[in-house]
Amino acid sequence: MCAAKVAAVATGTGRQVILDSAVANMNERGYHGTSMRDIARGADITVASIYHHFASKQEILQDIMVRALHDAIAMTRGALLRSGGAPADQLQALMRAWVMFHTTRQLDAMVGATEIRSLDDAGRRLVVALRDEQEHLFRDVVERGVEEGDFATEFPRDAVRGIINMGQSVCTWWHADGPLKPEELAERYADLALAMVKPTV
Amino acid sequence: MCAAKVAAVATGTGRQVILDSAVANMNERGYHGTSMRDIARGADITVASIYHHFASKQEILQDIMVRALHDAIAMTRGALLRSGGAPADQLQALMRAWVMFHTTRQLDAMVGATEIRSLDDAGRRLVVALRDEQEHLFRDVVERGVEEGDFATEFPRDAVRGIINMGQSVCTWWHADGPLKPEELAERYADLALAMVKPTV
DNA sequence: ACATTGTTACCGAACGATCGCTAGAGCGGG
DNA sequence: CCCGCTCTAGCGATCGTTCGGTAACAATGT
Secondary structure, three states, X not given: OHHHHHHHHHHOOHHHHHHHHXXXXXXXXXXXXXXXXXXXXXXXXXXXXXXXXXXXXXXXXXXXXXXXXXXXXXXXXXXXXXXXXXXXXXXXXXXXXXXXHHHHOHHHHHHHHHOHHHOOHHHHHHHHHHHHHHHHHHHHHHHHXXXXXXXXXXXXHXXXXXXXXXXXXXXXXXXXXXXXXXXXXXXXXXXXXXXXXXXXX | OHHHHHHHHHHOOHHHHHHHHHHHHHHHHHHHHOOHHHHHHHHXXXXXXXXXXXXXXXXXXXXXHHHHHHHHHHHHHHHHHHOOOOHHHHHHHHHHHHHHHHHHOHHHHXXXXXXXXXXXXXXXXXXXXXXXXXXXXXXXXXXXXXHOOOEOOOOHHHHHHHHHHHHHOHHHHOOOOOOOOHHHHHHHHHHHHHHHOOEOO
């Protein structure tokens, strides 16, 4: 909680301090388990002050999730553009970025992955649309790989689902002080993802 | 909520009606988002009656999670014993059972996967121990496959993590009225799991 | 030069609603 | 007549949210 405040003070506006505290708290107890008073305490301000920056608790959650998903898409799309033209290279680049996001932005990713059910209808529609966009990034690459004979999977759709979910789950168990650095884990998972689509040769 | 009650009345005791309602409610709004009054309404009894069967809301959650994880271990262990002796067969049998659990027992699996943070210390220790047991079931098979030269993965541990998480995630997106029956999905995921450990030949 | 105004950021106090949980009484079957 | 189970009623605490006000500061009017 104090760490969240320090980081936010160093990097951003009053809005950011609140978001950082909210993310930290929701990681420990979830959206409904986190009170506005918890968020205020972590941001070192009062509850009333939060309402100067956000209209409601719900708006805080939506802000967190939309930002996180937007950044995830930006990171994976960027990695895709920077990679070579071969489907195998592209898939590995996507997976590396996907895992990097779920380690370096672990707390945001965790909230983004687990709190969809806590969004109201409007927020849920927004987030689902962003998720679809993310899934299409992977799907297009794998389907092209199948068409061009680089991948031999019989079920590209299921492979993509598995790949995305596997990478997403990283945020549930990875620890910064564990044995694997984000880059190392990303490399291994890129390898796993490629194996799942059964590359020819 | 009504469905939960009907199912429970048909199958079990007063305790079971409460558990079914709790699982259904927690799937929609999570542990902290579900009130004892929500659970009571779904079970068609009063709040006070719940406390005749359970000491607290926390005990309900622990009961749900321990039961679910226990059953998951039983299903996968049974599948393992019924399978052939080859590591590839065993891994596929494990994954089929793992996916079958996360489809046919979707709601329980969902609570078991997302509400660890809502457990108190005692409950968390119990659940973590069961999870370890589950992971070892997969790990032993994959490590034996590597030792005997059937699998060529360089990173068995990471492959096992990916396999387990991929199967677990099924409970977050699968729908009973979707295109895939549990058996079909289980078959495809067993195939994916095998590919991830890079079987020789 | 000083007073006035508007804006931004924050705060203490409190609103009605709902939270987990409990006391005590009612009721049907052995 | 007690026992298993349910009920009504309500406890104190906490929930998301709102209200009225204060302090700081820049822009403006005179």
